[in-house]
Amino acid sequence: MEPYTTSLTCNNSRLNSRQAPLVLIARSIRSSVGLVAGAVLGGCAWAQVQAPQYNLEDTWTYERIDSLGVRTAYTETVKKIGDQFIGVRIDPEGKARRYSLTFNPIDSQRNEIERVRFPLFVGNKWKTEHEWKNSIDAGQTSSNYKVEAEEEVVVPAGTFRAFKITNLGWIDNQTAPVGPLGGKTKAEYTYWYAPAAKRIVKYEGKHLKWAPPNYIETWSSKYELKSFKISGE
Structure with missing residues (x-):
C-alpha cells in the first residue's frame, strides 16, 4: 500500500489571524500496515x-x-525522557544517542544544535555560535536560521x-587551517519540520570551500522520513 495523505478543511472565516490566531497541529494517521502520512x-x-x-x-525511520x-536506512526509537534530554536507540546498530527535549542534536561538547526553535512561525530568525572538539578536530561554528515558509513536502x-527552515553559516576548523577540510567552510542546510x-x-x-573564482562543494548529505509511529496514537 502506498503512503497516503489526509486533508483538513478550514472555515475561512476563522483564518483571520488578526482576529483569532490559530495553532493547527496535524496528527498522524496510521494505516493497517504501518505506513503513515501527515495532514x-x-x-x-x-x-x-x-x-x-x-x-x-x-519511532522514526529515515533514509x-x-x-x-x-x-x-536507520531507525530512532525513544527509550528515555529525562529532565534535560531525550535518549534514543538507533537501529540496526543499537547505538544510543541523546537529543534535547525538542529533539535537536547535542554534540560531543553538549552544545544543542538548534535546528528547530519553538514556537515555530514563518519569519522567525535565530543565530547560534558554539565551539566544538572531537578526537581529530576543533573549531567554531556559526549558524543563521530562518523559518522561510510553510509548504507541502513529499x-x-x-x-x-x-x-x-534554512541555515546559512560557517564552520571554522582551527586544527587544520588549510586543505579541503580545514579553515573556513561555508555551510548551507535546509530542514522541513x-x-x-x-x-x-x-x-x-x-559544505562549500572557496576556490577562486567560485565555491566548490566538498560535502553533501540528505535524509528523508520513510515511516514513523507515535506511541499511544
Whole structure:
C-alpha cells in the first residue's frame, strides 16, 4: 500500500489571524500496515506551533543519502525522557544517542544544535555560535536560521505540511587551517519540520570551500522520513 495523505478543511472565516490566531497541529494517521502520512492543510496557515510532547517508543525511520549516493536506512526509537534530554536507540546498530527535549542534536561538547526553535512561525530568525572538539578536530561554528515558509513536502512516508527552515553559516576548523577540510567552510542546510511527525521529515545539507573564482562543494548529505509511529496514537 502506498503512503497516503489526509486533508483538513478550514472555515475561512476563522483564518483571520488578526482576529483569532490559530495553532493547527496535524496528527498522524496510521494505516493497517504501518505506513503513515501527515495532514495537508489545504489553504490553512499556522499562526504558531508549540513544541510537541514525546513518548517512550515513538519511532522514526529515515533514509540517508551521502555525498557518494550511498543510501542507508536507520531507525530512532525513544527509550528515555529525562529532565534535560531525550535518549534514543538507533537501529540496526543499537547505538544510543541523546537529543534535547525538542529533539535537536547535542554534540560531543553538549552544545544543542538548534535546528528547530519553538514556537515555530514563518519569519522567525535565530543565530547560534558554539565551539566544538572531537578526537581529530576543533573549531567554531556559526549558524543563521530562518523559518522561510510553510509548504507541502513529499517524502517516502507521505505528504506533509511543513515549515521550511534554512541555515546559512560557517564552520571554522582551527586544527587544520588549510586543505579541503580545514579553515573556513561555508555551510548551507535546509530542514522541513512537520508537526504531524513531530520531527524534521526532510534534510539537505552541503559544505562549500572557496576556490577562486567560485565555491566548490566538498560535502553533501540528505535524509528523508520513510515511516514513523507515535506511541499511544
